[in-house]
Amino acid sequence: MKKVVFIANPVSGNGKAKKAAELSASILKDNAFEVSIKFTEYAGHATTLVQQLSSKADIIVAVGGDGTVNEVATGLVGSKTVLGIIPNGSGNGLARHLKIPMSTKKAAECLIHGKLQPLDAPTINDKFFFCTAGVGFDAHISHVFAKMEGRGLKNYIKAILKEYGSYASQDYTISLDDSSSVNQKAFVLTVGNAAQYGNEAVIAPNARIGDGTLELTALPQPNLIRGAIWGIRLFMKNIDKDSSVNTFRGKEIKINNTAQSVDGHRDGEPDTWEYPLLFQVKQENQITVIANSTLV
Numbered sequence: 001m002k003k004v005v006f007i008a009n010p011v012s013g014n015g016k017a018k019k020a021a022e023l024s025a026s027i028l029k030d031n032a033f034e035v036s037i038k039f040t041e042y043a044g045h046a047t048t049l050v051q052q053l054s055s056k057a058d059i060i061v062a063v064g065g066d067g068t069v070n071e072v073a074t075g076l077v078g079s080k081t082v083l084g085i086i087p088n089g090s091g092n093g094l095a096r097h098l099k100i101p102m103s104t105k106k107a108a109e110c111l112i113h114g115k116l117q118p119l120d121a122p123t124i125n126d127k128f129f130f131c132t133a134g135v136g137f138d139a140h141i142s143h144v145f146a147k148m149e150g151r152g153l154k155n156y157i158k159a160i161l162k163e164y165g166s167y168a169s170q171d172y173t174i175s176l177d178d179s180s181s182v183n184q185k186a187f188v189l190t191v192g193n194a195a196q197y198g199n200e201a202v203i204a205p206n207a208r209i210g211d212g213t214l215e216l217t218a219l220p221q222p223n224l225i226r227g228a229i230w231g232i233r234l235f236m237k238n239i240d241k242d243s244s245v246n247t248f249r250g251k252e253i254k255i256n257n258t259a260q261s262v263d264g265h266r267d268g269e270p271d272t273w274e275y276p277l278l279f280q281v282k283q284e285n286q287i288t289v290i291a292n293s294t295l296v
């Protein structure tokens with residue numbers, strides 16, 4: 001009998017994780033899986049729980065958003081235990097990339113009938129990310145959003161509209177693998193392991209989760225019209241086709257700036273890093289995830 005542990009973040013998705021964990025656990029139990037549920041008690045707890053439990057489980061399922069998925073997946077690096085996801089956040093970028101349904105019942109069925117896929121575990125200055133990470137306006141928004149009361153898409157859009165006019169592009173130098181560096185003035189620099197931020201907003205359309213490379217998308221300072229076009233292109237999944245946008249690809253991406261440190265984001269959660277920034281994929285860190293399709 002396969003052993004499945006659900007790790008649910010009770011604060012994700014405005015508190016709906018308990019119900020989602022219980023419903024999905026009961027569906028797996030009815031299909032002859034041995035199930036248990038653990039709830040996180042603080043930020044970072046999911047990684048500790050996974051490190052304690054992974055040797056006793058076949059599958060560990062993150063019930064939450066990308067922040068919870070990040071913590072569970074981080075704990076799985078170096079183990080053979082498979083990652084499952086019951087999406088319960090506001091963006092659910094990695095779950096959407098994996099075509100996992102947003103309905104809890106269907107996502108639970110996907111845990112039973114889905115396909116195993118290799119998932120790279122890239123790092124930014126030695127901290128893992130699985131979906132996207134980067135610096136610039138989106139990272140700034142993740143820091144502003146973290147200080148707001150309440151979460152959800154509505155608050156996220158509120159933060160974007162409030163900060164848009166006052167945020168200025170920065171000068172960066174970018175080097176890929178062993179190549180020489182290029183100078184890039186950018187409003188947003190996002191590194192994709194998976195393609196999207198969440199909510200089907202695709203910032204790195206050619207990112208593939210198990211191909212051992214990262215895709216960097218650089219957006220210059222936009223005017224209002226350009227910003228609106230990018231908004232449409234994110235959802236049309238073709239931001240890379242815009243003539244103002246530069247994309248880069250590598251196993252190792254270095255980003256530097258004259259500042260000492262920078263506010264970044266890892267899988268949508270705010271983080272602060274020292275320059276130079278090193279985004280890196282290593283084959284030995286790859287884990288396995290349950291997807292709804294092989295086209296990831």
Ligand SMILES: Nc1ncnc2c1ncn2[C@@H]1O[C@H](COP(=O)(O)OP(=O)(O)OP(=O)(O)O)[C@@H](O)[C@H]1O
Nearest residue numbers: 012013040041042043064065067068089090091092
């Ligand atoms: N018990 C807890 N109390 C407070 N914070 C927690 C707890 N468990 C986990 N967290 C933190 O909650 C944060 C948000 O979690 P998560 O990203 O899963 O949900 P979300 O913000 O609703 O979804 P999304 O990232 O898709 O917007 C994570 O950074 C995680 O570390």
